[in-house]
Amino acid sequence: MIRILDIAAKDLKEEFRTKQMLNSMVIFSLLVIVIFSISFGPILGSSENVEMVAPGVLWIAFIFAGSIGLSRSFVAELENGCLEGLKLCPVSRAAIYTGKAVANIVLMLIVEIITIPIFVILFNYNIGGLFLPGLVIALGTIGFVCVGTLLSALTVNTRTREILLPVLLLPLVLPVLIPAVMATGSALSGASMGDISQELRLLLVYDVVFFLVAQLVFEYVIQD
Amino acid sequence: MSDRSLTGKILPLLAAATMLLAIGMIFFYLPEMKGESGEVLDSSFRIFYFHMPIAITSYLAFTVVFISSVLYLRKGEYKWDIVSRSAAEVGVIFALLVLITGSIWAKATWGWYWIWEPRLTTSLALFLVYVAYLLLRQAVDVPDKRARLASVFGILGFVSVPLSFLSIRLWRSAHPLMFGEAASGSGGGLEGASLQLTLLVNIVAFILLFASMVSYKMGNEMLEEEVNELRSSLK
Numbered sequence: 001m002i003r004i005l006d007i008a009a010k011d012l013k014e015e016f017r018t019k020q021m022l023n024s025m026v027i028f029s030l031l032v033i034v035i036f037s038i039s040f041g042p043i044l045g046s047s048e049n050v051e052m053v054a055p056g057v058l059w060i061a062f063i064f065a066g067s068i069g070l071s072r073s074f075v076a077e078l079e080n081g082c083l084e085g086l087k088l089c090p091v092s093r094a095a096i097y098t099g100k101a102v103a104n105i106v107l108m109l110i111v112e113i114i115t116i117p118i119f120v121i122l123f124n125y126n127i128g129g130l131f132l133p134g135l136v137i138a139l140g141t142i143g144f145v146c147v148g149t150l151l152s153a154l155t156v157n158t159r160t161r162e163i164l165l166p167v168l169l170l171p172l173v174l175p176v177l178i179p180a181v182m183a184t185g186s187a188l189s190g191a192s193m194g195d196i197s198q199e200l201r202l203l204l205v206y207d208v209v210f211f212l213v214a215q216l217v218f219e220y221v222i223q224d
Numbered sequence: 225m226s227d228r229s230l231t232g233k234i235l236p237l238l239a240a241a242t243m244l245l246a247i248g249m250i251f252f253y254l255p256e257m258k259g260e261s262g263e264v265l266d267s268s269f270r271i272f273y274f275h276m277p278i279a280i281t282s283y284l285a286f287t288v289v290f291i292s293s294v295l296y297l298r299k300g301e302y303k304w305d306i307v308s309r310s311a312a313e314v315g316v317i318f319a320l321l322v323l324i325t326g327s328i329w330a331k332a333t334w335g336w337y338w339i340w341e342p343r344l345t346t347s348l349a350l351f352l353v354y355v356a357y358l359l360l361r362q363a364v365d366v367p368d369k370r371a372r373l374a375s376v377f378g379i380l381g382f383v384s385v386p387l388s389f390l391s392i393r394l395w396r397s398a399h400p401l402m403f404g405e406a407a408s409g410s411g412g413g414l415e416g417a418s419l420q421l422t423l424l425v426n427i428v429a430f431i432l433l434f435a436s437m438v439s440y441k442m443g444n445e446m447l448e449e450e451v452n453e454l455r456s457s458l459k
Contacts, residue, residue, distance in 0.1 A: 147380065154373050158363040167359060171352040172380060175387040178342065209383055217376045220297050224369075 003091040007099025012106060014076070021072055022107060029065035029115045033057065033122065050123045055185035059177065061115055062137075063144065063170070066108050070148040071165045073104055074156040087222065097218040101149040101211075108141050128190025136187045136196070139203040140180030143210055147173050150214040153221045176210070179203050235439055239432035246273075246429040249422045268332035273422055275325040277430040278318050279347075285315025285434060286354065286385050293378035296371060305371035306449070308378055310441035312357050314434060319351040343399035346387055353381040 015021055036057045043049045077083040086096055120127060127133060151169050155161040183199035193200075250273045288311040296304035326344070327337040338344065360377050364370035 150376075150380070154360075154376060155363075157369060157373065158360070159365070160363050164360065164363050168356045168377065171349045171356055172384065174346070174349040175384055178345070206383070210380075213380060213383065217297070217379055220372050220376055223372075 003089075003095050004098045004102065007086075007089075007091070007096060008102035008106070011073075011100060011103035015103070015107065021069055022110065025065040025069050025107065025111045026114050028068060029061040029111055030118065032061040032064055033115070033119055036060075037122070044123065047124065047126070050125055051189055052185075054119070054123070054125060055181050055188060058116065058119060058137075059140070059181050059184065062108065062112055062141065063177070065111050065115075066104075066141075066144055066148065067166045067169065069107050069111075070104060070145070070152045070169070071155075071162050073100060073149060073152045075161070078156065083222065093219040093222065094215045096222070097149060097153070097214060100153075101145055101214075104145045104149055105142055108145060109138065112137060112141065127188055129187070132187040132191070132193060132196075133184060136180060136183045136200070136203070139200070139207055140176055140184070143176035143180070143203060143207045144173050146207065146210040146214055147176075150218060150221065153218065157221075157224075176203065176206050179206075235432065236436040239429065239436045242425065242429040242432055246422075246426040249425055250274075253418065254422055268329060271325055271329045271332075273426045275322065275329060276423065277427040278325060279322045280427055281430045281434045282315050282318035282322055282350075283385055284431065285311045285318060285438075286350070286382060288438075289315065289354075289357075289378045290382035290385075293375035293382075296375045297379075302371065302449075305375070306442055306445045307438075308375065309361065310438050310445060312354055312378070314437045314441060316351065316354045316358065318430075318434065319347070319354060322347060323351060341399065346384070350384055353384055357381055 036053075037044060040049075040053065074083070077086060087093070089096070116127075119125060148165075148169055151165055151172070155165045155168065158164055179199035179202040183196040183203065186196050186199075250270050254270065254273075289308045292304040292308040292311065295301070296308065326347070330339070331337050357374065357377055361370055361374050364373055
C-alpha cells in the first residue's frame with residue numbers, strides 16, 4: 001500500500017517539477033470549452049440549453065484532456081530505461097499499475113477542479129449541489145483512468161502509440177461514460193442520490209471490474 | 225491431417241444445409257405475424273430471424289476471443305492466439321451484420337435507420353471495440369508481443385459484451401425485447417411453437433456458419449505460420 005503511494009508520489013513529484021503535462025491538460029480542456037461555445041454559439045443564450053449540453057461538454061473536455069495525460073504516462077518511463085528500473089523495484093507489478101493509476105487520477109481531478117468553476121462562470125450555469133456531482137465525476141474519472149492507464153502501458157509498445165491510445169480507449173470506456181454522463185446531468189440539475197442510484201451502481205461495478213481486470217493482466221503488458 | 229480435412233468438408237456442408245433450411249423456414253414455414261389487436265404485421269419482421277441469431281453468434285465469437293485470450297496468457301501456447309484472432313475477425317463481420325440488419329428493420333418499423341439509444345450505442349461500441357482489437361494487432365510487429373498485448377485487450381474488451389447484452393434490460397429502450405423482462409416492465413412477445421422452432425433452426429444455422437468460417441480462417445492462419453517459418457528457415 002505504501003509502495004503504491006510511493007510510485008504515485010514519484011510520478012506526481014516529477015509532474016509538479018515541470019507542470020508540463022498538467023498545464024497542457026488544463027489549457028486543452030479550456031480550449032474544448034471555447035470550441036464548444038463557438039460551435040453552439042447561438043443556442044447558448046438560454047440557461048435551459050446550457051443545462052442540457054453541460055454534462056456532455058464537460059465530459060468531452062475531461063476525456064480529451066485525460067487522453068493526452070494518459071498518452072504521456074508511460075512514454076516518460078521509456079527514457080533512460082526508467083521502466084526497467086521500475087520493474088526492478090521490489091514491488092509487485094500490480095502495485096506499479098495502481099501507483100500509476102493513482103497519479104493519473106490525481107492529475108485528472110486537478111484538471112476537473114479547475115475546469116468546472118470556469119465553465120460555471122463562463123456559461124452562467126447553476127450547479128445544484130456539490131457532493132453528488134463530485135461523486136459521479138470522481139467515479140467516472142476512476143473508471144476512465146483504470147482502463148486508460150493499462151492501455152497507456154499497452155500502447156507504449158506499439159508503433160503508432162499516440163494515435164492508437166484513444167482509438168483503443170474510447171470504445172472500451174463507453175460502459176463507464178454512458179452512466180457517467182447520464183448521472184452527471186441529473187446530479188448537476190439537483191437530483192437526489194436515489195434518482196441516480198442505478199447509474200451510480202453501474203459506475204461502481206465497472207470501476208471495480210476494470211480495476212481488478214487491469215490488476216490481473218498488467219503483468220503481461222509490461223513483461224518483455 | 226485427415227481429421228482437419230474431414231471437419232473442413234463436413235462442417236461447411238452441414239452449415240449450408242441448415243442455412244438453406246433456415247431460410248426456407250423463414251419464407252415458407254412461418255405463419256403470418258399477428259399484432260396484439262389481431263392485425264397482420266408487416267413481413268419486415270421476418271428479418272428478426274436473421275438479426276437475433278447473428279447477434280447471438282457475435283456474442284459467442286467474442287466469448288471465444290475472451291476464453292482463448294485467457295488461455296494464451298496462462299499457457300503461452302500459440303494456437304490459442306490463432307483461435308482468438310480468427311474468432312475476432314469473424315466476430316467483427318457478424319457485429320457489423322447485426323448493425324446492418326438492425327438498421328434495415330429499424331427503417332421499416334421506426335422510419336429511421338438509426339436512433340441513439342443505449343442498445344444501439346452499445347452494439348456500435350461492441351463493433352468498434354473489436355475493430356480496435358484488429359487495429360492493435362496490426363500495430364505490433366513482433367508476433368510474441370502481438371499475441372500477448374492482443375490477449376490483454378481481448379480480455380478487457382469482453383467487459384463490454386455483457387453491457388451490450390444487458391442494456392435493454394437496464395435502461396428504458398426503444399429496442400424490442402423478445403425474451404425475459406425489461407426493467408421498465410415490457411418485454412416478451414415471441415410465442416408459438418413454429419416461431420420458436422424457426423428461431424432455433426436459424427440460431428443453429430448461424431452458429432454452424434460461424435464455426436465453419438472460423439475453421440477456414442484458422443486453417444489459413446496455420447498455413448501462414450508455416451510459410452513464415454519456412455521463409456525464416458531459408459534465410
